[in-house]
Amino acid sequence: MTTTRSPTTGPDPVVLVCDPGSSSLRLVLAGPEDKVVASRHIEQPPGSPAVAVAVDEFLNKVVARPVRAVGYRLVHGGPALTRPALVDDEVLRAVRAVAGLAPLHLPPTLDLLDDLRRRLPDVPHVVCPDTAFHRGLPVVAATLALPAPWREKYHLRRYGFHGLSYAWALRRTGDLLGRRPDGLHLVMAHLGGGASVTAVRDGRSVDTSMSMTPLDGVPMCTRSGAIDPGVLLWLLEDDRLTLREVTDGLYHRSGLLGLSGLSDDTRDLVVAADSGDEAACLALDHYTHRLCREIAAASASLDRLDALVLTGEIGWDQPEIRTVVCAGLGILGVQPPVRDRLDADGPVSAPDAPIPVLVIEPREDLELARETFAALDAREDRGAPRTSRREQPVPTATAVRHSPIASINPYNNEIMREFPPMPEQAVDHAVREAHQAFPSWRDTSVDERAALVGRAAQLMRERAEQLARLVTREMGKLIRHSRVEIDLSARILQYYADKAPVLLADDPLDFKDGSATIINDPLGVILGVQPWNFPVYQTVRFAAPNLVLGNTVLLKPASNTPQSALALEQLFADAGAPRGVYTTLLVPGREVYRVIESEVVRGASLTGSDRAGVSVGETAGRNVKKSVLELGGSDPFIVLDDDNLDRSVEAALVGRLHNMGQSCVSAKRMIVISEVFDRFVTALAERMRGLVPGDPVDEATTLAPVCSEQAAQTLVDQVRDALDKGATAVVGGGHADHPGAFVQPTVLVGVTPTMRAFREELFGPIAVVYRVQDDDEAVSLANDSPYGLGGAVFSSDIPRARAVASRIESGMVWINHPTSSEPELPFGGIKRSGYGRELSHLGIKEFANRKLIVTMGTDAPITDALG
Numbered sequence: 047m048t049t050t051r052s053p054t055t056g057p058d059p060v061v062l063v064c065d066p067g068s069s070s071l072r073l074v075l076a077g078p079e080d081k082v083v084a085s086r087h088i089e090q091p092p093g094s095p096a097v098a099v100a101v102d103e104f105l106n107k108v109v110a111r112p113v114r115a116v117g118y119r120l121v122h123g124g125p126a127l128t129r130p131a132l133v134d135d136e137v138l139r140a141v142r143a144v145a146g147l148a149p150l151h152l153p154p155t156l157d158l159l160d161d162l163r164r165r166l167p168d169v170p171h172v173v174c175p176d177t178a179f180h181r182g183l184p185v186v187a188a189t190l191a192l193p194a195p196w197r198e199k200y201h202l203r204r205y206g207f208h209g210l211s212y213a214w215a216l217r218r219t220g221d222l223l224g225r226r227p228d229g230l231h232l233v234m235a236h237l238g239g240g241a242s243v244t245a246v247r248d249g250r251s252v253d254t255s256m257s258m259t260p261l262d263g264v265p266m267c268t269r270s271g272a273i274d275p276g277v278l279l280w281l282l283e284d285d286r287l288t289l290r291e292v293t294d295g296l297y298h299r300s301g302l303l304g305l306s307g308l309s310d311d312t313r314d315l316v317v318a319a320d321s322g323d324e325a326a327c328l329a330l331d332h333y334t335h336r337l338c339r340e341i342a343a344a345s346a347s348l349d350r351l352d353a354l355v356l357t358g359e360i361g362w363d364q365p366e367i368r369t370v371v372c373a374g375l376g377i378l379g380v381q382p383p384v385r386d387r388l389d390a391d392g393p394v395s396a397p398d399a400p401i402p403v404l405v406i407e408p409r410e411d412l413e414l415a416r417e418t419f420a421a422l423d424a425r426e427d428r429g430a431p432r433t434s435r436r437e438q439p440v441p442t443a444t445a446v447r448h449s450p451i452a453s454i455n456p457y458n459n460e461i462m463r464e465f466p467p468m469p470e471q472a473v474d475h476a477v478r479e480a481h482q483a484f485p486s487w488r489d490t491s492v493d494e495r496a497a498l499v500g501r502a503a504q505l506m507r508e509r510a511e512q513l514a515r516l517v518t519r520e521m522g523k524l525i526r527h528s529r530v531e532i533d534l535s536a537r538i539l540q541y542y543a544d545k546a547p548v549l550l551a552d553d554p555l556d557f558k559d560g561s562a563t564i565i566n567d568p569l570g571v572i573l574g575v576q577p578w579n580f581p582v583y584q585t586v587r588f589a590a591p592n593l594v595l596g597n598t599v600l601l602k603p604a605s606n607t608p609q610s611a612l613a614l615e616q617l618f619a620d621a622g623a624p625r626g627v628y629t630t631l632l633v634p635g636r637e638v639y640r641v642i643e644s645e646v647v648r649g650a651s652l653t654g655s656d657r658a659g660v661s662v663g664e665t666a667g668r669n670v671k672k673s674v675l676e677l678g679g680s681d682p683f684i685v686l687d688d689d690n691l692d693r694s695v696e697a698a699l700v701g702r703l704h705n706m707g708q709s710c711v712s713a714k715r716m717i718v719i720s721e722v723f724d725r726f727v728t729a730l731a732e733r734m735r736g737l738v739p740g741d742p743v744d745e746a747t748t749l750a751p752v753c754s755e756q757a758a759q760t761l762v763d764q765v766r767d768a769l770d771k772g773a774t775a776v777v778g779g780g781h782a783d784h785p786g787a788f789v790q791p792t793v794l795v796g797v798t799p800t801m802r803a804f805r806e807e808l809f810g811p812i813a814v815v816y817r818v819q820d821d822d823e824a825v826s827l828a829n830d831s832p833y834g835l836g837g838a839v840f841s842s843d844i845p846r847a848r849a850v851a852s853r854i855e856s857g858m859v860w861i862n863h864p865t866s867s868e869p870e871l872p873f874g875g876i877k878r879s880g881y882g883r884e885l886s887h888l889g890i891k892e893f894a895n896r897k898l899i900v901t902m903g904t905d906a907p908i909t910d911a912l913g
């Protein structure tokens with residue numbers, strides 16, 4: 047059967063959209079602003095011959111004028127496609143790779159793509175993943191409780207589906223409630239051929255009932271939904287059923303059809319149940335029971351329930367089911383509907399019902415049209431990108447990636463490049479090469495090694511702009527911050543090139559019986575594990591001193607900054623580094639431990655998270671290898687008086703916002719003496735308020751994204767926790783009103799020890815300002831932290847500032863300047879911030895064998911030795 051629904055004529059037929067569901071295909075010719083020019087709903091499974099005929103007819107008869115693009119609902123984007131994407135061979139490969147995860151949907155979609163690309167070869171074809179809406183699922187919800195190696199190898203996780211429908215219904219809900227979608231807490235149920243339930247918190251999907259495949263969750267028309275996995279194992283065991291039979295049974299013969307033995311169509315079942323058919327009654331009762339269960343479960347992810355939203359053909363058009371579901375949710379405050387039929391989206395609950403129940407017409411097709419237009423606009427804006435951003439609201443980002451090693455621009459989530467992780471043999475080979483390169487590198491003179499590092503400095507200056515742009519595109523910092531990073535990195539290289547002979551000179555000791563000297567020998571192969579926040583600077587500050595010392599280095603970069611890492615490796619190669627002296631390992635984190643355990647690796651230096659630090663330190667310790675750890679920080683920034691308040695505020699701004707707050711020595715806790723507090727907070731908030739979000743490559747932008755939408759969500763959750771527990775946001779407090787990983791610059795006051803913001807590192811543009819009465823209270827608050835990296839004290843009374851600085855438990859304190867880094871100054875911390883020092887004369891000795899050589903005269907008396 048084919049039907050044409052609710053067309054409203056529009057002037058400009060521009061895009062053709064194809065919305066394949068499991069039981070029907072909808073074709074729509076759509077103009078901008080949700081205008082439907084023509085549409086056809088073919089109520090047959092896509093892929094069936096009747097559908098092919100109807101598609102043919104639609105294209106030949108209805109699509110009379112050229113279309114600008116064709117958009118397709120892509121039920122499963124898999125790990126690679128987390129945004130709408132223009133179809134090319136790579137995209138098709140990515141879709142084919144996951145076709146088996148959605149067997150009802152993806153094979154017919156691929157056929158449709160094939161057919162329409164042949165018929166309309168000159169227009170762009172855009173796939174819009176249903177899974178994109180859920181790409182920012184919190185890790186806790188996205189994780190499947192399966193063995194880690196399986197999860198990693200097969201990208202097993204919860205993806206979530208029906209995203210186009212949810213995106214549409216979320217916006218409509220905002221319209222109906224007169225509220226911004228990004229402030230809403232909702233449970234939404236899409237009930238169609240497939241069915242799912244989603245918890246939406248602040249406009250973002252935070253949990254959803256379908257997981258890796260659209261077979262999970264509530265029972266559906268012909269699909270089982272979640273069942274005991276043990277049942278499947280048992281059915282497959284001893285060949286009770288074949289895999290093919292089980293697959294067919296779960297996808298085609300279960301759910302409402304399996305329960306009723308009658309029909310998969312709720313309309314038939316309602317009629318049959320009314321006439322007393324027991325199986326039909328059981329089917330509907332079980333369906334509504336499971337829905338209630340899932341909706342109640344979803345509500346546990348929310349702080350409050352602003353509305354229950356029902357959509358999908360069944361949610362929209364099957365009042366009997368709505369009534370039973372609402373009646374079963376009294377525990378949530380949901381009351382039975384007071385209205386049956388609706389002509390347009392709206393509430394079915396009473397006006398004074400505590401929880402509004404809204405029913406929204408499913409319009410995946412129109413959402414698809416919007417996304418297709420957006421992809422076209424993005425393409426025109428930027429040449430021809432592969433991916434485009436969704437319109438607002440932007441669902442949060444993803445930990446989902448095709449490869450765990452990928453450059454994804456946090457400004458627009460464009461996947462710039464993905465890298466397959468190096469196989470184990472390649473890693474072993476690289477370790478061997480580094481080991482083999484060591485003896486000859488050790489035996490070159492310090493001057494030769496310094497000359498190489500000097501050439502690297504020169505190349506870095508020459509390539510500064512190119513490198514800065516790469517860093518900005520890869521991790522999102524403002525372009526001027528990237529330039530500062532590259533400049534500092536070049537100066538570090540130059541410092542070690544110039545100073546190496548002095549820093550590595552022998553160290554004679556006073557020894558009464560002969561001559562004693564400490565010489566600085568290299569140790570061998572050293573592994574550096576480096577983070578993404580300063581992908582060039584952190585790497586250089588590890589590599590430069592070790593190379594001039596004579597160690598060979600292996601570099602494991604963060605998995606989101608592989609291109610910066612490779613650009614650096616190239617730079618050292620171009621500077622003349624012999625093979626094996628400087629090698630980048632593009633490997634997942636777990637490989638690090640195998641490398642440290644390797645016989646020939648003599649030490650490891652890590653800058654990164656506490657967790658990674660603990661593991662690296664532990665592995666190195668177990669293998670009796672030296673390690674240097676530079677971990678998190680929660681640096682105090684203490685303002686003692688109002689002398690130069692403008693300067694202190696300026697310093698606070700720089701200290702907190704450099705690198706968008708994603709620095710271990712960021713001014714994370716501002717501690718201000720009471721008399722100055724109010725003026726300080728007002729001035730700081732004023733400065734923060736004026737920041738302008740935008741493309742970080744653009745010089746005019748002053749607010750950059752944080753490194754990923756996941757990171758943005760974590761920050762917003764930390765802030766929200768503080769606000770919920772009584773803190774105040776003087777400015778900011780949530781996501782910035784800009785697509786991508788943007789967070790509002792925020793000033794929090796009234797933070798107390800029960801709040802996450804008190805103990806956790808806030809890795810973004812969030813300033814927490816504490817009021818203290820005097821210097822003693824400032825010091826005791828400063829030291830009330832598990833971390834001890836840097837710190838800053840502001841006062842024109844230098845002795846007073848020094849007295850405070852001397853009592854701060856940290857590795858570095860700066861007076862009258864935010865904590866910073868320079869080549870000649872040691873960098874490192876104490877407590878949970880780690881141990882060891884980088885940079886300066888101290889950094890170069892961390893992986894040196896400070897070997898004692900004692901020379902005695904040939905006639906010196908031989909005494910009894912100790913030791």
Ligand SMILES: Nc1ncnc2c1ncn2[C@@H]1O[C@H](COP(=O)(O)OP(=O)(O)O)[C@@H](O)[C@H]1O
Nearest residue numbers: 067068069070238239240310311312359360363
């Ligand atoms: N008025 C209705 N029109 C179409 N389908 C309805 C209606 N009421 C209930 N349904 C149910 O919704 C299902 C179709 O939902 P739909 O979302 O179009 O399917 P698909 O999974 O193909 O996207 C039908 O199988 C039927 O059970």
Ligand SMILES: CC(=O)OP(=O)(O)O
Nearest residue numbers: 067068207239240260
């Ligand atoms: C994901 C899914 O099940 O889609 P549909 O409901 O259209 O079959």
Ligand SMILES: [Mg+2]
Nearest residue numbers: 067068238239
């Ligand atoms: Mg559907």
